[in-house]
Amino acid sequence: MNRNTTDPVDGVDRRSVLAAGAAGLSLSLSGCIDSVRSVVTGEEDDQLSLSIVTVPRDDNRETVQIARHLESNLQAVGIDADLTVRSRSEFLEMTLIDHDFDLYVGRHPADFDPDFLYEALHSTYADESGWQNPFGLTVREIDRLLEAQRLADPDDRKATIEPLLEEIAVEKPFEPICRPTEYRVASDRFEGWDNSHLATRRGYLGLEPDDDVERLNALVTDARPSRNVNPLSATVRERGTVVDLLYDSLGTLVDDEIRPWLAEGWEWDDETEDDGTAATVTLREDCTFHDGEPVTAADVAFTYAFLEDTSYTSATHPSPAPRYRGHVSAIDEIETDDEDEYTLRISFDAGREVAERALTVPILPEHVWLAELNDRIGDLDDFSAPQGRWGIVTSDAIDPIGSGPYQFESQSERDHLTLERFDDHFTLDEEDDTLDADVHLEPTVDEIRFTVDPGSVSSIERVASGGADLTESMLEAFSLADIPEDDGIERYDDDSWTFYHLGFNTRRMPCGDFRFRQAVAQLIDKEWVIDEVFFDEAHAEPLATPVTDEWTPDHLEWDSEDDDFVTRFLGSDGEPNVTLAHDMFEEIGYRYDEDAGRLRHN
Amino acid sequence: MLVQVLMQLAVVVTLMVIVSIGLFVGRYRLRETRTEWRGRIRAAAPITVVLAVVLLFNSVARQIVPDLSWMIGWNLTWAIYDIEGQFILWLQDQATPWLTAYFSFIYIYGYVFLLVFPVVAYFALSNTRPLRELLAAYTLNYTLGLVLYIFVIAYGPRNMMPELVEALLYDTYPQYQHLTRQVNRNTNVFPSLHTSLAATVTFLAYRTRDVYPKWNVVAILLGVSVAISTMYLGIHWAIDVVAGIVLAYVSVELAHLLVGRWSLSDWVDGRVPTIGGLRNRDP
Structure with a gap:
């Protein structure tokens, strides 16, 4: 099914038609769901309850594991936590657009420059939908520091960012958990995979294909590009x-x-x-x-x-x-x-x-x-x-x-997105003497096809068997052992800006209270996560602050010896210390009901 | 990748069907089939067309069902996961490489064989009613199953508890994911259509136990294996399997009630001279 490019207006956009039809239905069902829920979870009471949303294993094995770790620790201290999984786009719809969540576990795309925090946290955006301030944070001091780092002299900027990062670590609109290493495998039909980061434009330019190669077949485990490439969609x-x-x-x-x-x-x-x-x-x-x-x-x-x-x-x-x-x-x-x-x-x-x-x-x-x-x-x-x-x-x-450098050729839902080289791209102009060969890399291969593949393990197998050239999506840590020792396939490691994090919806109580957010953040054992979910320190590093290493102040570097609320896990080996946790929650105004084993509102 | 898996599937299932024809159907019935096949095809044609239409509609509908489901938003994963969770873990604790190989084989090959063979076996009977009931029950399974898929979004255990429930099938044999991805979405787990179709065959095999006593035994074994395999492999929750069995029971009962109620061939016979009729008049 090729995309119909002759009809620019989706007046009968499938989603909106369906939405209209489903709206009535969902209204009539919502009461029903609530009653199902109260039957399952017992009678209404004032137990503290939180819902955590994330994506299923097929979409990201690591986030669902982190979310389950948090769910079980919250339950252990007497909070009624439940886990909801949504497909990638539904997850973003829920968190970024509708702001319909208490907590979420996800991977933030972040950026090379810490200014991505301006978009993520400035209070001007608290009411907007999109990647701008999904947490709904409105803290004047953070606004001020975000603005100050923008205007700072380049030499002083790092010093201006330091108090910002400290303030964020105290307010905790989100809790950074760890930064993964981006692993991919690629075939030897191309040379130059390690020239640039494979999640960026440059990763696909300036490659040197073998003589007979006309198509780069890159595997993605995310089917969304095969469906929609709207550059503005969140x-x-x-x-x-x-x-x-x-x-x-x-x-x-x-x-x-x-x-x-x-x-x-x-x-x-x-x-x-x-x-x-x-x-x-x-x-x-x-x-x-x-x-x-x-x-x-x-x-x-x-x-x-x-x-x-x-x-x-x-x-x-x-x-x-x-x-x-x-x-x-x-x-x-x-x-x-x-x-x-x-x-x-x-x-x-x-x-x-x-x-x-x-x-x-x-x-x-x-x-x-x-x-x-x-x-x-x-x-x-x-x-x-x-x-x-x-x-x-x-x-x-x-x-x-x-x-x-590449133009849209075709797409087929849940199957592929194909791009073809744009022959009039400026980098291909041989007479242009303003071009710098190191910067203006050319599109070399005729066609790039992003093929949807079910998962990391099968992607690796497909590249190893010559059925594809690259795993575009980051490989999940558990699949790395499946990479064969073979001349035809090689692993490439890139540093990442992205980070796993726990997001809070500060519009809703109890997550609106920064002390509560600090307490919840202490129930994630980041080192346990590295060991159990990523298997090796090389695959992910625990984080105390969300910016890249060059911007991280010394005292916000990860240090497992630190015992303040910024980095501390209240427990050991992934298990929370329940007594200490109860004290912590009681100190900020909750009551632990020993008999029922429940943490209640006071 | 997909083509390779499909070829392999076709070859293995064909071999299994050929062997089973020898074992269960027998030469006598085959000889009879050779003379009566036209009439039997005519009798089964209407329901076959209905089934084909439903399957076609199903493949189209599956493109929009996920969107529709998300909009209705009746997400039951959490409820299922709250209610059980432990059973699947226990079942997976029993895992051994041999069991994994067995259940993976059953989930893919055993299942397809279980669906295909009875069509052949019932076609070999002079009485076309079991064949028509079988095809009608398949149709009902798909139709009712699709409706449930629209209303219920649920992820299977492998998607919820990756660290506990190993996705045994996809981790051990990743190539099969190419196949299952074609026919199923990961949010369509309630009910288990694998279970419901397998149970449908098993129920009907029990009804026809006088005709095919040995097949009845094999169908029960395979049916139970398919149901267990879906849970053992972390694809379905126990609740999905129970719902699948209920769906199968409902489909088989409904098929029994509905089949033979309207006879297209009677209707046609009264109006158009049949090929057989024409030939009889010939000499």
């Missing part, structure tokens, strides 16, 4: 490998540094009126989108304005995209010049490092998205664009046209 992906291939961004990450990519270059101007900075960006001329339309400064300006308000001022309230909120918020103003289609001036409410990160968002073609928007608006009087949920940020029917 729920169809955690990180953006495919989007990075379809769409160019002004800059791209090369060895910890943002280098010009779609932009030919930029000039910084730090002498702005405010504390921020500004850049004059020059675009490459003659770049086109996959449909042949030129990429101009107007598209860039449109992209940032559109991400800020996906209704493009047509709706009464702005409807920010559920992604890239932090990137876009660093931008103060964009000025284009009517005379010059390839130059624009961007001023930032942030210092250079944060400003550079803002240059990594995918550049969208104005003509495609405006047409899409106009089709959806129809009647202005009756138009609304529910933030984070409306068609344009969720639909799978929008032409995935970017200017990136």
Whole structure:
């Protein structure tokens, strides 16, 4: 089943039709479910109860194990904890869009720069749906520190981030658990797998295939790309490998540094009126989108304005995209010049490092998205664009046209997504002398197919038997032993920005109380998790703070000897010390009922 | 990968069916079948068409059922998991490599054989009623099963307790995941259609025990093995299996009630001259 690209509007989007039909049904059933639940869990009482949501083993074996560890420890101390599993996209829908959770266990995509915390925690976003502040945290001091690190002088930034990380460790909107090592295996039909991180655009560029190889077959254990590649959707992906291939961004990450990519270059101007900075960006001329339309400064300006308000001022309230909120918020103003289609001036409410990160968002073609928007608006009087949920940020029917090194070829649900090389990509222009061979890697192989595979073990087997070239999805730790000792297949290890964490919904009591969050966080034995779930210290490292090593202050590095609430596990070998835990909860206002073995509200 | 697994499955099941025809059906019935096959096909044709339509509809419906289910959102995993959990763990404690190999074989090959062979065996009977009841019961299983799948989202034990319940089938023989993924979603565990279809065959084998006494014994053994295999391999909860058996019982009873109630061939006979009729008139 190929995707129908001739119909840009999903007026009869399958999901929305179904949603309309199911809405009545779900209302009529919800009472029913509650009664089932009270039959199962016993009579109503004031026992403390919490629900933990995560994804099933088929989607992530590790998160469900961590969630069960926490569930059993919460139960051991007398809390009525239950575990809910949802498929990947339903899980994100529940946590990011609907905020319908107490606790969740997941893997955060994070980023190379600690400024991802701005998006994740700033109180401005507490009411928005998407990757922006799903925890609903509203702490003035954290807001202030998030803003301060943005404007800090690059030399002082690490020092400004330190108090922020301390404040986060105290407030605990989420508890970082561990950072995995990203393992993948790849065949020897290509060379250059270890040149760049395989979760980024560059991982797929500049590869050297054997002479007869025309297709790179990468296995994904996540079927979502075979269904929807909408670059704005919050729920169809955690990180953006495919989007990075379809769409160019002004800059791209090369060895910890943002280098010009779609932009030919930029000039910084730090002498702005405010504390921020500004850049004059020059675009490459003659770049086109996959449909042949030129990429101009107007598209860039449109992209940032559109991400800020996906209704493009047509709706009464702005409807920010559920992604890239932090990137876009660093931008103060964009000025284009009517005379010059390839130059624009961007001023930032942030210092250079944060400003550079803002240059990594995918550049969208104005003509495609405006047409899409106009089709959806129809009647202005009756138009609304529910933030984070409306068609344009969720639909799978929008032409995935970017200017990136690969273009959309076809997709088949639960089977594959196929991209083909975009022969007009700027990196393939042999006459362009502004290209730097180390930065502007070319798309070499004709076609990249992301094939959906059921799991790590079968993916490894498939690469080993020559049926595929790469396991794109990170391999689960338990499957590493299955990698054969073979010349034709090799394992590649990449450091990760992503981290496993426990998220709290601070909008709901008791998780709204930071002391309660601190107490719950002490019931996760991170070292036990490393041993039991990841099997080896090399496969994951326990974390006390969510940023990468270079940004981690000394005293927030993991130290198993530390005995403060930041890192402590209240117990040993994965088992909680129940007496100490009861004291801890009683100290913050709960009552342990010895007879019933239940922790109650006071 | 998938093609390879399918080929292997086809070859093994064909061999099993051939051997079983020799063992249970016998030469006498085969000879009779050679002369009567036209009439039998005519008798079974309507229900076969219905079954084919249901299966086709099923494969289309399975594309949207998950979406619909999530929207209804009647997620019962937690309830099942609260109620039991321990039984599956106990069962898995009994695991040995031989048992794993046996139950994996049963789950894939034994199951397909169990579904295919009775179609052949009942076709070899002059009385087409068991064949029609079998096909009707299959149809009912799929139809009622699909309705339950729409309403109930539940993940199996292997998805909830990966550290305790080993996904024995997929870890030991990952290639089978390519096959099962084609026919099943991981949220469709309640009821166990594996169990219900196997139990359907077993119930009908019991009804036809006078005709096929030896098959009755084999069907019971296989049916029980299939039901256990789904739990042993961590794919289903015990509750799913119980629900599967209930679904099978309901389907078999309904099939018994419904089959023969409307006769398409009587209706056709009255209006169109049949091929046989034409031929009889010939000389």
